[in-house]
Amino acid sequence: MLTGMCINAQSQRIVPISKDKQDKIDQLEELYKMAEQKNELSKAASALNQITYIYWENGRPDKAIETFNRVIPIYEKQNDLENLHKIYSNIGLIYLDMEDVRNAKQAFVKGVQVKRRMGDKKGISSALVDLSYVLALGKEYQEAITSLEEAMKIALEGNFETLLPSIYNQLASNYTNIGNVKKGEEYRQKYNAIKEYLATQSMKGEYQEREQKNLAEIRKSQAEVRATELEMQLKQLVFEEKQDSISSIVRAKEDSLLQAKRLDSLQKQNILLLEQEAQLKEVEIEKQKALQDFQRLIIYSVLGGLALGLILLVVLYRSNKSKQRANKELAEKNNVIEQKGIELQEAFDKIEEQNTRITQSISYAREIQRSLLPPKEALRK
Template identity: 55%
Template sequence: MRNTFQSSITLAVAGFIMAIALSLLHIPELYSQQLRPLSPTNQERIERLEELASYHLNQNDISSAISAMNQISYIYWENGRPDRAIQSFQRTASYYEQINDLENLHKVYSIIGLIQLDLEDISGANRAFTRQLEIRRRIGDQQGITSALVDLSQVKSLMAEHREAIGLLEEALEQALRLNYETILPHIYNQLANSYMSINNVRQGEEYRRKYNDIREHLARQSMRGQYEESTIQSQVEARLSQEDAERSREQIKINQLLFQLEQDSIKRIVQEREDSLELAQLRAESQMREIERIEQERELAQAEVERQIAVQNFQQLIIYSTAGGLLLVLLLALIAYRGYKTKQKANKQLELKNQQIQQAQDKLQEAFIKIEDQNYRITQSISYAREIQNALFPPQKTLNNYIPESFIFFQPVDMVSGDFYWFREMGNPNTSPLKELENESPNEAPETIQSNGFLPIKGDKFIVSAVDCTGHGVPGAFMSMIGYNLLDSITITGTSHPDRILEKLNKGVRRTLKQEEGNNQDGMDIALCVINKKNKTVEFAGANNPLIYISNGNLKTIKGDRLAIGGAQKKLKDRKYTPHMIKVDQPTWFYILTDGYTDQFGGERGRKFLLKNFKELIFSIYQKPMAEQRKILEEQFNQWKGQEDQIDDVLVIGFRLG
């Protein structure tokens, strides 16, 4: 059930994010901006765009004028002048109102609000988002009104106007329930809970927190329709992308018509490319060069005409003073001049053809560069949202200290999202069912302390902790980590607590989830998993490629994991069995489990791997220090060893002391 819950949440959030990304205008990456003067190049670009906007307004082509004004706004925004960007966007908004383009008008006010937030002008952001809500109401898009109410409530919360925020959220809640707009309900319930808590209304806050948890569970039960919803979302995305491509094509046709009209009327050559003002400058420069070449050709022809007239005069004189030999000489000179002219004319045509080919290649490169920049921005945004989802899924690292006071987690991903993950949970709590254990877990509350002779302060009989390394890192690894996390929850919620059985079921679950029996997918994961038995004072271990290191009575020992990965290619041993190991803890013992990111890191003076041997020596030299200090030393040693080298993999080390 936990697996279904997490999968549905992931799909819902991903769909919501993609819908927002497609509906917005191109928005540069937000960052804390500092006002700085524009470069001469950007100032020149703005002046040319202002001329183009004025021309379109004179032609009563308001849509094309707005396009130029939007480019001016983005130049200001992207180059450290958000104040001028706001003024420019406000000017654009006035023209959108003039042509009654409400769809783009509310988007402009949304951008103005974002810039105001970036400038920490909360009151300005409040005005912009309020205006956005008014326009949404005029459009009558009920879902859009609901989203605008939630956006404005967030600004009200920043202004500490929590009661106004509650009023907006209550209206949004009523709309969402009426429209069956389920994907936004978790956001509304969560904000309502926070707002009521801010005004010290704990009862209402807890009530909405309960509703928040209920709607998440409800969405989880709908995960069986995940594939259909995903394909539907993809179709919508492709349709909207096709609409955007069609819009760009129509704008390009408008530009070509304008160029033809300007050439026919002998008006100054204005070449304007809507999506990039730099291309506008290049086209203008090329137009000027062609004009200069034309004038130069006319001058050469005029000079040739003067020379021809002189030659004619000389020829006439030669006729007078010479005979047939002079006539033959003149004819010969004329022939040479004609051949030279034809040769030069042919060379000029070849040169012009080459210039056109070069320009076409430059245009294609520029178009490709713009597309790559846009794709990079969208990918970065998607990864940022994936990181937020992963952070929400995994418990805070310090939560482990609530169960094992003397413990630490050193977790350092190589990318924004990670393919390594840690997982732990309490088993055998006599006061709750396994399902309620998951629902009642709170990362901010320590488990109730019971008499355990100082061994393990938990209510249940056992505690499971693991370090998992999924195939790859970054986004592919993050997807695998979410699959592994949900599978571990699903396996242990049924009561399975023996480490070898957990790994066997995890192997089957990965192969089943990725359909590896049917397709060519070979992704998998390595894992080190410990089950701490409070009653028997033992630690049971099973591993898939990853080891367990423990120190007892001054001796360091290593238990290697089985050389059988979880999932992946399995031509032999379809039903894999993993070896269980049991360690009796009758005196203070230190345990360490890890992935291979730490030991495989290149560095040092010779650029070599750190290796497991050096890791064990390092652990043995520091194991008697406090756990927090051990973690700090591991982090410092890793960064010192890495030096200027790039981090090659996600790093995860978990240590704890028992007895």
Template identity: 35%
Template sequence: MIRKLLCISIVFSLFIFNGVAQNLPPQKQTQVEQYKEMLIKYQGEGNKSETANYLNKIAYIYWENNNPKNAIDYFNQSIIINQEIGNDNALKTIYLNLGMIYSDLNQFDKAQTNYQKSLQISRNLKKTTDIASCLINLASVQTSLKKYNDAITGLEEAMNLSKELSNEKLLRNCYGKLSENYKYIGNTQKSTEYLELYTTFDKFVQTKEFKQIQEEKDNQINQLHNVTNQIEAEKNITESQLKITVSSLKEFENLSNEQKKQIYTLSLENQLKELRNLENQSQLRNTQIFIFFIIGFAILLGLIAIVSFRAYKHKKKTNFELNARNEEIMEQKEKIAIQNLKITDSITYAKRIQQSSLSSEESLQKHLADSFIFFKPRDIVSGDFYWFFETGRNSPYSKFQKIEIDEEDKFIISAIDCTGHGVPGAFMSMIGYNQLNAIVFRGITQANEILNELHKGIRAALRQYKNDNRDGMDMAICVYNKERNTIDYSGAKNPLIYIKDNKLNMIKGNRYPIGGIQLEENRIFTKHTISIDKKTTFYIFSDGFIDQFGGEFGDKYNIKQFSDLLLSICNENMQKQKSILEETIAKWQGTEYTQIDDMLILGFQISPV
């Protein structure tokens, strides 16, 4: 039944678009009509593979002759059939073609959708070159849609894949588009760097292509010279033979009949002698061949015996060496296993040290009753960490702090994302944790001043004034003043989200991180103050949750989707919110996508005192 319906739909499409096809050139029109006849034939036979093939052929003709509407229709029909037969390679190519057509029509949203489908199939097929090409095409559309950051993310992945493939053309395209997108977001330094790389690779690729074209031309010229010389040589031989033949004929005509008879008789006698000589030579040759065959056979048997004996000795020696090598490999394997176990034990111990330095969720709830900590490291140890501190005259640490006489009681809470993850990130987290404690112990409790001092401390600790080390951290920090009912916020790249009266507000942090390269003379962070006149829910977080790949098309979760999720759950109790976040990200990842970064979200709810 389904086959009949599909056949009817194809025939109907052929009838509908028959009039549209009249604007094709006569030769192409004839070709389309032939393909349509083959299409109906294979559809009637139930040959889905050939049906899809001829739908694609018709689509290509329309596309090449500036008829995109018909091309899109035939490609879409081919998609249905290829999905039924599971032809992923064909689907990947068709979605890519549709992306190009919609891009040419300036329908960039549809182009983006089709490029994403082609990219997902390429990822499933693990075709690295196709993945890189799809990412570049997708980035071009995202640039047109002004999604510059998404374009940069895809281009950086394409750049890394192109480097693995040593593909200069793909690298050149990546550098050019990265320069363009960094220019749009105002990062002149990055734009200039990638423009220089693009210029270098463009010259290299053009030079390489020119050499290839020149070599092809030289080869063609050489082939033409060879053919010309061969024809000339054959011509000379033919002319020489023709002259000899003509000369012989003239001489023969001048002879008398008697002379002709004598010549003929002598010719016959000579031919007879030649035949006898040939017969004798043939017999002699046969005898020699037989003798040579016997000798050769004997030599061959001797060689086979020698080779077999040597092969046996070599095999015996090789087996002995292999056994010794296998024993050595097993010993090395055991040593490596022991070393891995020791390393894992060391990292696990480091995890206990890191966990002991991080306060528990229960400790946070002593200060902020309605709160949660969502903390999910990617590896055993984490580059993300959270930090909170009570300061003021009533603080248990007041005797260690330099506190002014009128210092008010405050509670400071922060979510920090260090460069990297795993062991390197964990080292950075310990440096940051100790620096934060030291800053507050010096009596610095203003949100922006803490970030200013932390930036200086990280650069000094890593000696970034003297080297090109770029490690650092992104973070958001909040200072809660109970007496004034205010929250002071400062951020290094990471934002603060707060929800009041079911309305979501986002305050973005400064665009530069803690630590790393500093081009400006002084790095000053901004302080924002939020008054708490009614119940308000606050969220600070790292980028691990929003950058996680997953879903149907392998996209990032993204900040928009994350904000919508927080708004939808803000009225739940804090532990319920934490459970929803855990379930959401697990469902988003599924079993296909692994965690790519550490995840950290701190949520707390405050009502006016």
């Protein structure tokens, strides 16, 4: 919450950014661009937030606000309401540093709206308290009281006792500022009462914490005593075992000699087996080599046969192509001859038809001549 915050009027002056800070900003801008291209929204927001704090801490509140406003769409897209509320709160604080109460109020109003979207009752109450502080700075006392009364109602319903001192204190101040001294004194008494109550609760918590620590120390001491007893019992058992183990050591040595002989015999057998395995491996290797040579021979034979077959196929293909070309040429020539024969037949038919016509004409002329000339007997007379 904002109670007790100081406003620095000097922060309004524009301060140049040092070279190393500007280099850092440039690097973060590059990171932001890369993250934005990869759609890595969280990384993009983180880079911009770092830029903002550099501007804020180095006397450039205007650039800080500008950069914060670039972060807002990212958190909106992610639906990251918690961080969105923080952004609006930070923007409001920067405006308060700049003594721009009007814009600070707008930022804190948006912060309240975000908390309402979240459904966070305690957060809504706290955001309303912050807003009322800004409203009071702008001498909007009645609006501040309205905001505080809503915050108080939520705090009482939700049993958010830690918010009540700030609410009562601001209500007392605002009622006094509007001239309602009685109401102001009433809330001042409530403020003192809740402060005393919370202090008592805090003392109870501290007492319970001390009691728990004392109980823990007692249990720790008991555990240490028990551990000491167990250690003594363990040492006694170890001593007894040492006494019993002397005779067993002698027996163990005798057994170990027999075991050593057995191991030696087993090692010799293992060596013999290894030699036999080596010989078998050599024979197997020779077999593998012979098999590989045979496989190579088969492969080469198959490849040679395939090559010969391929050559034969090429020869047959070319021969077939030549025959096809010759047949095609012959067919074309036959077509030409056949066409010529057809043409000759047509010419012959025309000549025959003409001959027929000529013959018919001659016959017709003879008939006409006969009809015109007198008979031969008459000519002879």
